[in-house]
Amino acid sequence: MTTLAVIPIEQLHESPLNPRKHYDPEGLKELAASLRETGQLEALLVRPMNGRTAGGYEIASGHRRFRAAKLAGLTQLEAKVQDLDDRALIEILNIANLQRHDLTPLDEAAGFKLLMEKAGYDVAKLAARIGLSVKYVYDRLKLLQLIPAGRKLLEDGTITAGHAILLARLGPTDQQRAIGSQTSSWRGLDGGLFETEEADGLPLKDRVKPRSVRELATWIHDNVRMTPEATDPFLFPETATVLAQAKEDQDKVVHITYDYRVPDGARDEKNKTYGAPSWKRADGRERSKKCDRSVIGHVVAGLHQGEAFRVCVNKHRCKVHWRTEALAYERREKTTKTTAAPKKQSSAAVAAEKAERESAAERRRAALEDELFPEIVKARTATFLTGVKRRAAQLAGVPEDALLAMEGGDFWPQAADRQSTEHDDEIEAVVQPELPGKWSKGYGVRPKDAKAARHWLGLKLYLVLDTAGLDEALDRELEAAIKAALKAEQAAAEKKAEKKPAKPKRKQ
Numbered sequence: 001m002t003t004l005a006v007i008p009i010e011q012l013h014e015s016p017l018n019p020r021k022h023y024d025p026e027g028l029k030e031l032a033a034s035l036r037e038t039g040q041l042e043a044l045l046v047r048p049m050n051g052r053t054a055g056g057y058e059i060a061s062g063h064r065r066f067r068a069a070k071l072a073g074l075t076q077l078e079a080k081v082q083d084l085d086d087r088a089l090i091e092i093l094n095i096a097n098l099q100r101h102d103l104t105p106l107d108e109a110a111g112f113k114l115l116m117e118k119a120g121y122d123v124a125k126l127a128a129r130i131g132l133s134v135k136y137v138y139d140r141l142k143l144l145q146l147i148p149a150g151r152k153l154l155e156d157g158t159i160t161a162g163h164a165i166l167l168a169r170l171g172p173t174d175q176q177r178a179i180g181s182q183t184s185s186w187r188g189l190d191g192g193l194f195e196t197e198e199a200d201g202l203p204l205k206d207r208v209k210p211r212s213v214r215e216l217a218t219w220i221h222d223n224v225r226m227t228p229e230a231t232d233p234f235l236f237p238e239t240a241t242v243l244a245q246a247k248e249d250q251d252k253v254v255h256i257t258y259d260y261r262v263p264d265g266a267r268d269e270k271n272k273t274y275g276a277p278s279w280k281r282a283d284g285r286e287r288s289k290k291c292d293r294s295v296i297g298h299v300v301a302g303l304h305q306g307e308a309f310r311v312c313v314n315k316h317r318c319k320v321h322w323r324t325e326a327l328a329y330e331r332r333e334k335t336t337k338t339t340a341a342p343k344k345q346s347s348a349a350v351a352a353e354k355a356e357r358e359s360a361a362e363r364r365r366a367a368l369e370d371e372l373f374p375e376i377v378k379a380r381t382a383t384f385l386t387g388v389k390r391r392a393a394q395l396a397g398v399p400e401d402a403l404l405a406m407e408g409g410d411f412w413p414q415a416a417d418r419q420s421t422e423h424d425d426e427i428e429a430v431v432q433p434e435l436p437g438k439w440s441k442g443y444g445v446r447p448k449d450a451k452a453a454r455h456w457l458g459l460k461l462y463l464v465l466d467t468a469g470l471d472e473a474l475d476r477e478l479e480a481a482i483k484a485a486l487k488a489e490q491a492a493a494e495k496k497a498e499k500k501p502a503k504p505k506r507k508q
Helices: 025-038 063-072 086-097 105-118 123-130 134-145 148-155 161-168 172-179 213-223 237-249 323-338 347-382 388-395 400-407 420-429 447-465 467-499
Strands: 002-008 044-048 057-061 076-082 194-199 202-210 253-257 295-301 308-312
Touching: 025 063, 057 063, 057 076, 057 086, 063 076, 086 105, 105 123, 105 134, 105 148, 123 134, 134 161, 148 161, 148 172, 161 172, 161 213, 172 213, 237 295, 237 308, 253 308
Parallel strands: 044 076, 253 295
Antiparallel strands: 002 076, 044 057, 194 202, 295 308
8 A cells, every 4th residue: 555645854764775876966966956946746655664773764766866855955755655575675676776877887786686686586587577688687797796996997987887897707816907007108008908098199108098898808808818617608608508518428628719829818838728720620510520539629718719619639640630640640650660669778878978979069169169260360350340341240140249349359269278368479460351252342231241241250250159059059960960870870780681681491
């Protein structure tokens, strides 16, 4: 039963179940002015607060009018009094509020949650009741999972509901990564949500603005890894079904991306991610072929992030998707099986071989230094000549510190008998060292001469400077020589075995 009454304003109380927490101050002022000028046009809806210590009436509909009336200085308001249980009150509070154009997304989300918890609605029934899509209701509910920094940005209007929904779909850590520090610099920002403002194509220091929703979505695809465990069944129902079936069938699930490699921001060193060249679709869709070696591939980053379907990554065995690779692997396996395994060396033999290799490397290094020494003398003397030849050294790619060292007289191999003071006579004897190629007169160098200088200085001169690089080069050279020698010995042994005559049969 509903009765109409005029109630003193001090007996009216806002409902603690009202999800709306934000009211536009300017809008309240406008409504208060309207109440003073034209009076109350629509009655509030209230219920008696029977048995409650505060007494009076609890407002079901009209909280905004109540606040405006207090601002206008009114002492009483007209209200419809009706006995309502909590479920009916919650429905009125939220359904009425949802018709307001100035309701914030977070208040809207809180109302949806209250209806589901206290009034027995699910997402589908709620969407049908208020005349909105299921996705709209779900996205609003998702906003309740925003971290405090994200809520603040949405409440103060810095970002839109579209930005907030994308953030809310992420875990707390990734939300914070996306928001970043919001500190502008000439080098950009550390998150994906904001960018530096520009004027006339130049960045404005300490001025930032949100990127577009599309740009934020792209950043998330490239920098946030979506694992199978974090798949949202509502957003990816087909993926959730595929993963659930894979778990039941105990199918292997691998991480994939449509990119050549997973973007750096979404990398996970503990989980291998197959780039586009390393997997092929194997579920029969999009002109793909099925095979009996397929597994479940989950797109963890980049384009189509969150999808899951059967893929083949078995390049060694699957002749349906990787015929060339599988046949090549099969041939290698047969060759390996027919080749006798080398005998295992003793630890003493291994140590002796290592010592011999080290000794051989030292001898080879010394020989190379002796071979290059005359060239080193020429190089050092050449750097004292200004103009063309110094420019040639620069074109050859010799670092600046190396040029300075050569000009200062410090450019010598690090050996006790190779100090610069011991070779002054030899240097003076070199009057006009000739660099390879023909040099033009003046201060320019022809391209082909610069190329010749690059070869001479880069491959000989700089190798001596970079002793670590020289050691590696010698080791590689020695390793190749040893492998070649072993291969030659093996080939000779096989050839000898082929030519060995068969034993004559013994006469009976």
